[in-house]
Amino acid sequence: MTILFVFISLLVPWGVLKITPHFRLTRLLGPFVSCYVLGMLLGNISLTLPVSLFESLTQISILFGLVILLFMSNVRAWHQIERKTLLSFFLIILSVFLTCFLGYFLFKEELFDAHKVVAMALGVYVGGTSNMSAISYALKVDKDVFLLMNVIDTLFSGVYFLFLLVGGASFYHLFLPQTKKAGENEKKQETSQSHQSVSHFKDYGFVFFLAVLGVLLAIGLSHLFFGKEEGVFIILILTSYSLVISSRQKIIHLDSCHKMGNYFLYLFCFGMGALTNFSLLIQMSYTYIYLVGFVFISSILLHLLLCHFFKIDRDTAVITSIASLYGPVFAAPVSQVLDNKELLLVGVTLGLIGHAIGNYLAFILVYLLS
Numbered sequence: 001m002t003i004l005f006v007f008i009s010l011l012v013p014w015g016v017l018k019i020t021p022h023f024r025l026t027r028l029l030g031p032f033v034s035c036y037v038l039g040m041l042l043g044n045i046s047l048t049l050p051v052s053l054f055e056s057l058t059q060i061s062i063l064f065g066l067v068i069l070l071f072m073s074n075v076r077a078w079h080q081i082e083r084k085t086l087l088s089f090f091l092i093i094l095s096v097f098l099t100c101f102l103g104y105f106l107f108k109e110e111l112f113d114a115h116k117v118v119a120m121a122l123g124v125y126v127g128g129t130s131n132m133s134a135i136s137y138a139l140k141v142d143k144d145v146f147l148l149m150n151v152i153d154t155l156f157s158g159v160y161f162l163f164l165l166v167g168g169a170s171f172y173h174l175f176l177p178q179t180k181k182a183g184e185n186e187k188k189q190e191t192s193q194s195h196q197s198v199s200h201f202k203d204y205g206f207v208f209f210l211a212v213l214g215v216l217l218a219i220g221l222s223h224l225f226f227g228k229e230e231g232v233f234i235i236l237i238l239t240s241y242s243l244v245i246s247s248r249q250k251i252i253h254l255d256s257c258h259k260m261g262n263y264f265l266y267l268f269c270f271g272m273g274a275l276t277n278f279s280l281l282i283q284m285s286y287t288y289i290y291l292v293g294f295v296f297i298s299s300i301l302l303h304l305l306l307c308h309f310f311k312i313d314r315d316t317a318v319i320t321s322i323a324s325l326y327g328p329v330f331a332a333p334v335s336q337v338l339d340n341k342e343l344l345l346v347g348v349t350l351g352l353i354g355h356a357i358g359n360y361l362a363f364i365l366v367y368l369l370s
Helices: 002-022 024-045 051-070 075-080 082-107 114-125 129-138 143-166 168-174 184-196 201-226 231-246 254-274 278-283 286-309 314-325 328-337 342-369
Strands: none
Touching (some): 002 051, 024 143, 082 286, 114 129, 114 143, 114 342, 129 143, 129 342, 143 328, 201 231, 201 254, 231 328, 231 342, 286 314
16 A cells, blocks of 8 residues: 555656646646645545655655755855845744744733743744744653644744735735846856756656765765754755765756756655645644734734845745744745746845754743743
């Protein structure tokens, strides 16, 4: 049965790419959303879904998608937008902190551990699940509450992620100026060159070999220094490795990187969809949902309002919110949806910064509330 699920998972992204041009619905949804929806159908219909398999699938696919797409990074373009991006990233962190602070006072009468819940919410939305795990351990949060928070976070994050994949980023154009993409001429020239040169099997093989080498290097060093797979460290090593490769772009085929990197992102979306289990919501305390939902939605809206005030462009606002709310790995699929690969490196870098400071901010919040 496991082999069958692996076969289906590997086949779906390829099949979606083949049928997308031929059906109106798949053209409307696009390959990212189509893979996500198919995964959701599989995850909520199948009674024998191997959860651990799909957890491994999403972890592996996002690592490969990330490292391969980073091979195409343009570091010079990243330096040109650094100041504006840092401002937007500061604004999303400020938004999360303020809504967590306010959320405590709105729900403290209904939840005796509201200060712990908002601290975990701050940790997960400035850094990711690893930060929430550390905070729950430090604050001695009940394991059922921690599991509950993970499920609720998956619900809201999944819905917003799907919203962006469907084309929700266009919603930001109603409030924010259009992005003036750095290196546009270079990008057009690069795209033209990549389409003039057809990818061959050896090109894909070489790109995949470099990706495998990078992933094995990162995981190996993680086990060497930490005795386990430390996510933040692995992404840091992968990012550094990819930047070294990207500085030697003449040795790789850009079209191969684009196609193979996107394949792994489609695979990631399929796995994420399969892990979205809405039946677990029936057993939940709705107060937790209200609190986390308030923090998540209010943070996004407040950040949008602040970006409008500071005249920050759409792509920068979206990628910085993703870097904070989701962490570095989600920068890859979102930068592809935005068609702005220059922001991939930015999203990964800021996501790593979020990992570094999220715990500090959460403990500062707990100190203020106590």
